[in-house]
Structures are given as C-alpha cells and as structure tokens.
Amino acid sequence: MGDRTGRRRRREGDVLAGALNAAADEMGLAGTKKAAYIRLAGQLIHLQYEYGLSGGTKINIRTRELIAETVDALEAPEQQT
Amino acid sequence: MIAFHRFHIDHFANYVNTTIEFSATEDRPLTFLRGHNGAGKTTLLRAMIWTMYGMDALPRFDHDTHALRPDFRPDDEELTTTGAMCFAMTGRENPADDSSAMTTFYYRLTRTLSHKFNNGRLIQTEGERVTLERSRTSDWDDDIKWEDRSVSIDQLARQYFTRELRDLIFLDADKVESDLMGEEGQEDRSEEINSINSVVKSVLGVAKVEAAHDRTVTAAAEFHKALDKLSNKNDAITTLRQEERDLEASIEQTERELGALLVGLAETEQNIKSVEAEKAAFAAAQNETAALQEEVSEEQEQVRDEEQRLSGELKRLAESLFSAECLVGLVADELSEAESSLEALKQDKGLPRAEVGLLQRLIQSAETHDHGSGDPPSCICSNPISETELKVLRLLLKDSKDRHAQETALTKILDWLIPVTSTLQADPYGGYVGPGGTLSGIAEAHTAVVATKHSIRELRDRIRTLAGSYEEYQRLEMRQNGLENSKGQLQAQIREKKRRLGVQYVLRDGAAVRLDSVPHDSLTGEERGLEPHPPEVTAVSLITRHKNKVRERQEAERATGGLGVERARVETSDKVTELLDRAAKLLLSQNTPEIDKAVRETYGRIIGFNDDSDTSDVGFGVNNHGDHDLWMKNPRGGLKAIGAANGASRRALVTSFVLALLDTAGTIVPFVSDSLLNAASGEMKSRLLREVVTGYGQPIMFGFRDDLSNPQDRKFVAENAEHTYSISHAAQTGSELANRPEGKTESRSVICICNPTMYCHQCEHPSDATNTTMQRHPSPQTVN
Numbered sequence: 001m002g003d004r005t006g007r008r009r010r011r012e013g014d015v016l017a018g019a020l021n022a023a024a025d026e027m028g029l030a031g032t033k034k035a036a037y038i039r040l041a042g043q044l045i046h047l048q049y050e051y052g053l054s055g056g057t058k059i060n061i062r063t064r065e066l067i068a069e070t071v072d073a074l075e076a077p078e079q080q081t
Numbered sequence: 082m083i084a085f086h087r088f089h090i091d092h093f094a095n096y097v098n099t100t101i102e103f104s105a106t107e108d109r110p111l112t113f114l115r116g117h118n119g120a121g122k123t124t125l126l127r128a129m130i131w132t133m134y135g136m137d138a139l140p141r142f143d144h145d146t147h148a149l150r151p152d153f154r155p156d157d158e159e160l161t162t163t164g165a166m167c168f169a170m171t172g173r174e175n176p177a178d179d180s181s182a183m184t185t186f187y188y189r190l191t192r193t194l195s196h197k198f199n200n201g202r203l204i205q206t207e208g209e210r211v212t213l214e215r216s217r218t219s220d221w222d223d224d225i226k227w228e229d230r231s232v233s234i235d236q237l238a239r240q241y242f243t244r245e246l247r248d249l250i251f252l253d254a255d256k257v258e259s260d261l262m263g264e265e266g267q268e269d270r271s272e273e274i275n276s277i278n279s280v281v282k283s284v285l286g287v288a289k290v291e292a293a294h295d296r297t298v299t300a301a302a303e304f305h306k307a308l309d310k311l312s313n314k315n316d317a318i319t320t321l322r323q324e325e326r327d328l329e330a331s332i333e334q335t336e337r338e339l340g341a342l343l344v345g346l347a348e349t350e351q352n353i354k355s356v357e358a359e360k361a362a363f364a365a366a367q368n369e370t371a372a373l374q375e376e377v378s379e380e381q382e383q384v385r386d387e388e389q390r391l392s393g394e395l396k397r398l399a400e401s402l403f404s405a406e407c408l409v410g411l412v413a414d415e416l417s418e419a420e421s422s423l424e425a426l427k428q429d430k431g432l433p434r435a436e437v438g439l440l441q442r443l444i445q446s447a448e449t450h451d452h453g454s455g456d457p458p459s460c461i462c463s464n465p466i467s468e469t470e471l472k473v474l475r476l477l478l479k480d481s482k483d484r485h486a487q488e489t490a491l492t493k494i495l496d497w498l499i500p501v502t503s504t505l506q507a508d509p510y511g512g513y514v515g516p517g518g519t520l521s522g523i524a525e526a527h528t529a530v531v532a533t534k535h536s537i538r539e540l541r542d543r544i545r546t547l548a549g550s551y552e553e554y555q556r557l558e559m560r561q562n563g564l565e566n567s568k569g570q571l572q573a574q575i576r577e578k579k580r581r582l583g584v585q586y587v588l589r590d591g592a593a594v595r596l597d598s599v600p601h602d603s604l605t606g607e608e609r610g611l612e613p614h615p616p617e618v619t620a621v622s623l624i625t626r627h628k629n630k631v632r633e634r635q636e637a638e639r640a641t642g643g644l645g646v647e648r649a650r651v652e653t654s655d656k657v658t659e660l661l662d663r664a665a666k667l668l669l670s671q672n673t674p675e676i677d678k679a680v681r682e683t684y685g686r687i688i689g690f691n692d693d694s695d696t697s698d699v700g701f702g703v704n705n706h707g708d709h710d711l712w713m714k715n716p717r718g719g720l721k722a723i724g725a726a727n728g729a730s731r732r733a734l735v736t737s738f739v740l741a742l743l744d745t746a747g748t749i750v751p752f753v754s755d756s757l758l759n760a761a762s763g764e765m766k767s768r769l770l771r772e773v774v775t776g777y778g779q780p781i782m783f784g785f786r787d788d789l790s791n792p793q794d795r796k797f798v799a800e801n802a803e804h805t806y807s808i809s810h811a812a813q814t815g816s817e818l819a820n821r822p823e824g825k826t827e828s829r830s831v832i833c834i835c836n837p838t839m840y841c842h843q844c845e846h847p848s849d850a851t852n853t854t855m856q857r858h859p860s861p862q863t864v865n
Contacts, residue, residue: 015668015745015746016286016290017665019290019668020664022663023667026667027656027659037657038660041661042089044296044657044661045286045291045293046342048289048293060299060303061302063299067300067304067650067657068646068650068658071649071650071653073651075646
C-alpha cells in the first residue's frame with residue numbers, strides 16, 4: 001500500500017519535519033539548539049494528538065513541562081563545562 | 082499509517098451481524114463493494130463511520146429515518162447495536178521526530194449502543210460504550226491477545242481521524258465535491274474556500290502546529306508572568322531587606338532607648354537617694370539652726386547687758402580720757418616749761434615763776450589725789466611718784482635757792498615726765514584703773530563684745546544661709562517628687578519597650594542586653610525573677626515580626642533562585658513559539674506548490690490530459706484574498722470559474738485535490754470512497770479507478786455494478802482486489818439471503834462475498850440473470 005505507481009511518496013511526518021527544519025534555519029538555529037528546538041516543537045505538536053486541539057489544563061501544563069525540560073536539556077551541557 | 086482489516090456490524094439500520102474483511106496487502110490493496118441504488122452501500126459506510134466516530138459523525142435525518150434505525154424491527158423493541166473495526170497502525174511515536182521508533186499495533190475498536198425506537202424516535206436505553214483493544218498480532222481469527230486497553234480512542238482519532246481527514250478517508254464523493262467545490266454554477270464559494278483551507282490545514286498538520294503555537298503563546302505568557310512575578314519578588318526582596326534593616330534599626334534604637342531609659346532610671350534612683358540624703362542633712366541642719374538661734378538669743382541678751390554696762394564705763398572712761406588728755410597737754414606744756422626752767426637754771430637764772438607754779442601744781446595734784454584713787458597724775462604714770470619724790474619736790478620748792486638740788490630735782494622730774502608723756506600719748510588708757518576695772522580689761526571686754534557681735538553676725542549669716550538652704554530643701558523635695566514621677570514614667574516606658582521587644586532586657590555597661598544572653602550566674606536576684614520571654618507579647622514583638630520578615634525574604638530568595646531558569650524558559654518558549662509560527666507558515670507556503678503540482682498531475686492523469694489536449698488547466702494556490710483555493714484556467718490561459726466546471730471535471734478535480742493533498746502530506750490512511758466513479762464515464766472512469774487504486778494506500782471503493790461495465794476495469798479490480806463484495810437489499814434479491822432467521826422484514830441488506838465482476842446466483846437480482854456483461858460465478862458464497 002505504498003508507492004505502486006513509482007511516484008514520489010513522502011513519508012508520514014516528512015512535511016512537518018521539513019517545515020520545522022526550514023523554520024529553524026530561518027531563525028539561524030544550528031547544532032544542538034536546532035535539534036532541541038525541533039524536537040520540542042515536534043513534542044508540542046504531538047501533544048495535540050494526545051490531548052486534542054481543544055486541549056485544556058493538562059495540555060497547558062504539559063506544554064510548560066516540555067519547555068522546561070528542553071531548557072534543562074539545553075543548559076545541562078553548559079553546566080558540565 | 083492506518084489500514085482497516087475487518088469490520089463487523091450488527092443491528093445497524095438494515096444490517097444484522099455482518100462482517101467484511103478489507104484488502105490490506107501491498108499487491109492487492111483494493112476492497113470493492115458493489116451494490117445497486119438502495120442496496121445499503123452508503124448505510125454500510127455510515128456504519129463504519131458510526132463505529133469509528135459515534136453518533137455525532139452521522140448525518141442528521143428526520144427521526145423517522147434515523148441512520149441507525151434497524152427499520153425491520155418494530156418500535157419499542159430493545160436492541161443493542163454493535164460495530165467493531167479492526168485496524169492496524171504503523172508509525173512513529175512522535176511524527177515530527179525521525180529518531181522515534183516505528184511500531185505497528187493492531188486495534189479493535191468496538192462501539193455498542195442499546196436503544197429502542199418509539200414512534201420512529203431513537204431512545205437510548207444505555208449509554209454508548211466504546212472500547213479500544215490493542216494487540217501486537219494481527220491474527221484476527223484466533224483468540225487474539227488483546228492488551229493495554231488504556232490507549233485513548235480520542236488520541237487515535239485526533240491523530241488520524243480529524244473531522245477534515247475523516248471526510249477524506251470516508252470520501253463521500255458527492256458530499257466532498259459539494260463541500261469543496263460548491264454546486265454547479267454557484268458563484269459565491271466563500272464557504273467552500275473555507276472548507277478547502279480547513280482541510281488543507283488539517284491534512285498538512287498546520288492546524289496542529291497552529292494549535293501548538295497557540296499553546297506555546299499561552300505557555301510563554303505564563304513564563305513571562307512567572308518571570309515578572311519573580312522579578313517583582315526580587316524587588317520585594319529588596320523591599321523586605323529594607324524592612325528588615327528598618328526593623329533591625331528599630332530594634333537597635335529601641336534597645337538603645339531602653340538602655341538610655343535604664344541608665345536614666347538608675348541615675349534617677351541615685352538622684353533620689355542623693356536628694357533624700359541632702360534632705361536628711363538639711364533636717365539636721367535645721368535642728369542645729371534652732372539650737373543656735375536659741376544660743377544666739379541668750380548671747381544677745383548677755384551682750385546687751387554687757388554693752389549696757391560697758392557703755393557707762395566707756396562714758397566714764399571717755400570723760401577720764403578727756404581729763405587725761407587735758408592733763409597730757411598740760412604735762413606737755415609743763416614739761417616744756419620745766420625744760421625751759423632747767424635751761425634757765427643751767428644759765429643761773431633760777432626757776433621762773435611758771436616752773437615754780439608747775440611744781441606746786443604737781444605737788445598739789447600728788448597730794449590731792451590719793452594714790453590708787455584714780456587721779457590722773459599718778460594713774461597715768463607707769464612709775465608713779467613715790468612719797469619720797471614728793472618730798473624732794475617739796476624740798477626743791479622750799480629751797481629754791483639750791484640750784485643744783487633744783488636742777489637734780491628737775492632732771493628727775495623730767496626723767497619721770499618724759500616716759501609718762503610718751504605712755505599717755507601711746508595708750509591713754511594703759512595705766513588707767515577706774516571703777517570698772519583697768520583699761521586693758523575694758524579693752525578685753527570690748528574685744529569680747531566685738532567678738533561676740535561678730536559671732537552673732539556669723540550666726541545670723543549662717544541662719545540666713547540656713548534659711549536659704551531650706552528653700553533649697555524645698556526645691557530638693559520638689560525635685561525628688563519630679564524624679565519619682567520621672568522614675569514612674571521611665572519604668573512605664575521600659576515596660577513598653579520590653580513589651581515591644583518581646584524579651585526582657587537588663588542593663589549592662591550602660592546598654593540594654595537581652596536577659597537570655599546574660600549568663601545566669603551574673604544575674605542579680607531581681608533579674609533572675611524576670612520572665613525570660615513574656616509569652617503574651619512575643620507574638621506581636623518586633624523580633625517576631627523581624628523573624629517573619631526574614632523568613633519571607635528567605636523564601637522569596639529561594640524562589641528567585643530560579644530567576645535565571647525562568648528567563649531561559651521565557652527565551653525558549655518565545656523561540657519555540659516563533660519556530661512553530663514560521664513552521665505553520667512554511668507548511669503552507671512550501672506545500673502549496675507541491676499540492677498544486679500534484680493536483681495538476683493527478684487531474685491530468687484522470688482526465689487524460691496531454692500537451693495536445695484542449696482542456697482546462699487546473700491547480701491549487703493562493704487567491705487574491707490570500708486564501709488557498711483550487712483554480713481552473715481555460716485553454717487560452719484565462720481563469721475559469723470553478724462553478725462553471727461540468728460534472729466530470731468537477732469530480733476529477735475534487736478527487737485530484739484529495740489525492741494530491743493526502744499524497745503531499747504523506748498521510749497514509751484508508752481511502753473509503755462512496756460513489757466516486759458514478760459521475761465519470763468511459764475512459765475517465767477507468768483512469769479514475771486506476772488512479773485511486775494504484776496511487777493511494779488502502780482504497781476501499783463502493784460502486785455500482787455499472788461502474789465495472791468495462792471488462793478491462795473488471796479485470797483490473799479482480800487483479801487488485803483481495804476482497805470484493807456484493808451488497809443487496811433483501812427485497813431486491815429474493816434469494817435465500819433474504820430468508821435468514823434474523824430477518825423479520827425484507828428491509829435488511831445482505832452481503833455476498835462473490836466477485837462482483839461475475840454473476841452470483843446467491844445475491845444477484847433475478848433481473849441480472851440476463852446481464853450478459855457478467856460472468857457467472859461458479860460457487861457463490863455469502864458472508865452472513
């Protein structure tokens with residue numbers, strides 16, 4: 001059930017990943033930070049699947065948690081050095 | 082990616098206990114369900130939709146024709162409608178994260194609803210129940226090991242079955258065409274454009290990115306708020322510190338004041354003692370003064386008597402003195418005369434008459450005044466004239482012719498007179514002895530009187546001094562009273578200070594020292610009796626307030642320890658917000674050309690477009706209003722209204738758009754199309770069939786028998802479909818299918834697993850027997 005016609009077929013998630021990557025490039029993000037921000041954005045988008053678009057308190061809390069976790073992850077290597 | 086595997090429905094409209102399998106293999110992905118008008122194709126589609134999405138996803142009808150109603154059942158009969166969809170899902174846990182693992186799970190989603198109908202109105206007798214079971218195996222026929230029922234249906238639905246995507250998965254071609262293209266000839270397409278934009282955003286994931294963006298905006302606002310709060314807290318800490326310092330200064334000042342008060346109290350007490358001592362001294366002095374006054378009075382009395390006596394004596398002495406002075410003058414004169422006489426005698430001139438007279442008076446004076454009776458001549462001489470000398474004097478006077486004797490007598494007289502004269506001149510009273518005593522005695526008495534008077538003056542002065550001191554005494558008394566009042570005030574102030582301080586203080590080295598900081602051994606007995614911490618005032622004491630302030634400040638400081646972290650969170654949330662915003666815009670801007678290209682290519686394949694074709698060009702892009710929309714251009718390049726497109730073009734365009742959109746987004750889901758082919762005809766129908774079957778994930782097509790009138794199409798379907806079905810209405814078949822025990826009326830639909838490209842004796846309508854376009858099926862079977 002894939003590409004039976006030989007036409008290009010994107011993998012699921014390619015579109016989103018491409019857009020996030022391009023957006024990160026536009027913002028001048030690179031390296032670890034770029035990866036961290038793209039990962040965070042992906043997680044935040046995925047929250048919409050987990051909690052729904054209408055969301056609620058839980059998704060807001062989880063959003064803040066994910067941002068906080070990213071901050072910790074970004075700061076951890078700097079603290080080690 | 083999601084693929085349907087099996088669907089079971091029971092007591093849904095005209096379906097009873099029906100199960101169908103879906104083709105899910107790579108080489109034969111097509112599932113084709115064929116049926117006449119009214120056979121139940123759309124009802125089966127709705128049964129699938131109801132199972133997946135519930136009642137809200139079903140179209141609204143008049144209650145008499147409720148989509149769910151098993152109309153072969155009578156009113157008030159309780160039934161339980163059950164639908165179960167078995168499907169597989171393969172994907173990454175996080176679609177945006179390439180590093181997350183690919184997994185496949187198999188699910189069974191079951192929905193049941195107990196109900197009955199009354200006058201055609203659906204009455205639920207129990208709530209709708211939905212269960213979702215998951216397994217790692219796809220052996221649906223075996224006793225599958227379902228596990229982990231905690232998977233959220235909503236979560237799956239959100240991921241794959243959004244409303245927009247649902248409409249595309251379960252493509253009701255007529256409905257989608259109407260929703261996205263509008264009616265033929267319709268000019269205002271604003272609603273359709275909204276639908277297109279909504280669908281595009283949903284399928285591309287823009288809606289979720291925008292939702293995530295909105296969440297991060299909210300989160301960023303929260304972080305900003307937290308940062309502001311912390312910043313404010315930081316300011317508050319400064320304020321708290323200042324308040325602490327103020328309180329400390331207040332305590333210090335109060336302690337100083339208390340120390341000063343205690344010192345003042347001690348001084349006051351000392352002053353009171355001094356005043357009391359002075360008062361005692363003044364009292365003693367008063368007694369002494371009284372005694373002195375009495376003594377002075379007595380002495381004054383004596384002095385007055387003595388003065389009186391001495392006054393008379395002095396009067397007499399003065400008189401005597403006057404006489405003596407007169408005598409002295411006289412004696413001096415006589416001495417002068419005697420010297421003259423002596424000189425005359427030396428010159429033999431004999432005594433002048435004056436000298437004789439003088440001698441006579443001297444003798445007379447000596448004779449008339451008794452020696453010791455106080456007569457001046459004898460009393461004034463320190464060496465009084467003896468009787469012998471008087472005789473000599475008398476002889477001289479008698480025998481005045483003996484000059485030598487006279488001269489001797491005169492010399493002797495002179496020797497006597499000269500010291501007498503000197504004595505008289507030096508101390509007129511020296512040799513005087515009067516009736517009151519001697520002059521020396523008088524002088525002594527006088528001196529005593531003077532001394533007494535002096536003493537009396539001194540006493541009077543002292544009395545005056547003492548009187549003045551009594552005023553001082555009174556002043557001291559007043560001062561003592563003032564000091565006592567001051568002491569009382571000081572003690573009250575000290576009590577207040579101690580109350581404010583909340584602890585007891587004692588005086589050490591002129592400063593207030595906390596009682597509990599002083600070694601017990603060095604406390605006085607009175608100090609030991611003090612309550613160390615008066616409990617009734619501790620709670621409101623400055624120290625308690627200070628402690629509270631310190632605690633508050635420390636808590637705030639702990640909280641502001643995360644100030645840097647909050648700043649980082651704000652920065653991160655701002656950045657990810659921007660990233661999501663840009664990504665949402667890029668999703669549209671980057672994929673619009675992709676969709677446009679895919680729409681054109683797909684449309685071209687369906688229509689049979691080539692460079693020589695004189696047909697309209699189509700595409701997808703942003704219109705003048707900034708909205709995404711489909712467009713058509715006539716062969717000359719002019720824009721052509723979508724509403725002007727005819728039926729086949731419209732169906733081809735909307736199908737192209739749906740397939741292009743799903744293709745561009747990489748969304749692999751079942752493509753359940755109802756009535757997709759019936760608007761097309763001829764080669765276009767064939768091309769449309771092939772486009773859907775070969776170009777997309779899991780095509781599940783509902784069609785008419787006439788849709789496969791082309792033998793090539795039938796062959797194509799036979800080659801690409803693992804499962805095919807024929808749907809019949811019992812009333813139409815008249816076959817054994819209609820006589821199943823479950824059926825009470827002829828309103829039910831039945832499904833035959835026959836190959837719809839061949840004639841089926843079981844399910845085909847009798848009239849179909851004459852259809853020469855179909856092969857006869859050798860051994861027809863039914864699935865229910």
